[in-house]
Amino acid sequence: MAPALILVDIQQGLDDPWYGVRNNPDAERNAGRLLTLWREHGWPVVHIQHLSTNPESPLYPGKPGVPHKPEVTPLPGEPVMTKHVNSGFIGTNLEQWLRDHQIEDVVIAGLTTNHCVETTTRMAGNLGFNATLAHDACAAHDLAGLDGTHYTGEQVHAMSLANIASEFAEVRSTAEIAKQFS
Amino acid sequence: MAPALILVDIQQGLDDPWYGVRNNPDAERNAGRLLTLWREHGWPVVHIQHLSTNPESPLYPGKPGVPHKPEVTPLPGEPVMTKHVNSGFIGTNLEQWLRDHQIEDVVIAGLTTNHCVETTTRMAGNLGFNATLAHDACAAHDLAGLDGTHYTGEQVHAMSLANIASEFAEVRSTAEIAKQFS
Numbered sequence: 001m002a003p004a005l006i007l008v009d010i011q012q013g014l015d016d017p018w019y020g021v022r023n024n025p026d027a028e029r030n031a032g033r034l035l036t037l038w039r040e041h042g043w044p045v046v047h048i049q050h051l052s053t054n055p056e057s058p059l060y061p062g063k064p065g066v067p068h069k070p071e072v073t074p075l076p077g078e079p080v081m082t083k084h085v086n087s088g089f090i091g092t093n094l095e096q097w098l099r100d101h102q103i104e105d106v107v108i109a110g111l112t113t114n115h116c117v118e119t120t121t122r123m124a125g126n127l128g129f130n131a132t133l134a135h136d137a138c139a140a141h142d143l144a145g146l147d148g149t150h151y152t153g154e155q156v157h158a159m160s161l162a163n164i165a166s167e168f169a170e171v172r173s174t175a176e177i178a179k180q181f182s
Numbered sequence: 183m184a185p186a187l188i189l190v191d192i193q194q195g196l197d198d199p200w201y202g203v204r205n206n207p208d209a210e211r212n213a214g215r216l217l218t219l220w221r222e223h224g225w226p227v228v229h230i231q232h233l234s235t236n237p238e239s240p241l242y243p244g245k246p247g248v249p250h251k252p253e254v255t256p257l258p259g260e261p262v263m264t265k266h267v268n269s270g271f272i273g274t275n276l277e278q279w280l281r282d283h284q285i286e287d288v289v290i291a292g293l294t295t296n297h298c299v300e301t302t303t304r305m306a307g308n309l310g311f312n313a314t315l316a317h318d319a320c321a322a323h324d325l326a327g328l329d330g331t332h333y334t335g336e337q338v339h340a341m342s343l344a345n346i347a348s349e350f351a352e353v354r355s356t357a358e359i360a361k362q363f364s
Contacts (some may be wrong), residue, residue: 083281
């Protein structure tokens, strides 16, 4: 079976200053490249959409930030799964959908690297899927450490990739993934 | 209902040089302190034990590294759940056990911060439990970044705590947790 592309939370509200400064402005464009490739091959695509339970969040239901960004707008017939927590596997039928379609390989991209993408990728690997993370189709925001250390989005992103690569998934660029699966 | 203490992979094999250099040599002693407190109160304790599927691993079934460390040796009657992946919630009945016991609050500690502890903690929070991570009862090993950057165990540990505190769980010291729940 063909690999599934899982796009996590690539929604307009992620541009809101509420989230702070982020790295990798090319993330959406690279995710869009993967989506184009998947559509060209007729491979399965799943769009994960976050609906926050926090009324302050730009992703709270009804807010203008909820829709997907233009680079990855879902087409009719492509599954869109909504979630309320970080993992795309919790409170959704993502795992069952993948099993029903006998999918073993998943490629993951989206926002943000260390939160929803990393949690989804950790679970994908632990659930037994052959997971690949498209590192240049992800991005992370700045983060404060417990001791007040300021981590830039790039530092957060890099550590997230190191953790993911060490145990949970292959970590590759969009170009490498395009070559691997074409 | 009382909070449950979930001790993750505090096993003898984690001392094997196979894992590299780590931070926080006090992790086991602090985990032992929490365990003593929980036993004194008669609160629920779950021991998670990793059984690796990799014959090279010190945690492969039958190897001398599989048993728990002396600071946290399970007592008869305390549940011991074995797992084969990072998350204590995948391939075990941990979630069902917590629900059956109507447990809402979980305190997590163990090895290693960025791998099995972090994955278990991310899932605990996402599954709706009120999760607290005992940061000084955890430890992490050195890690290589994708670009070859060498991260010390302390750096890995600190970023893990920052990620967990930002979305998934409260992050507190053993002393703070003892005060909070006593």
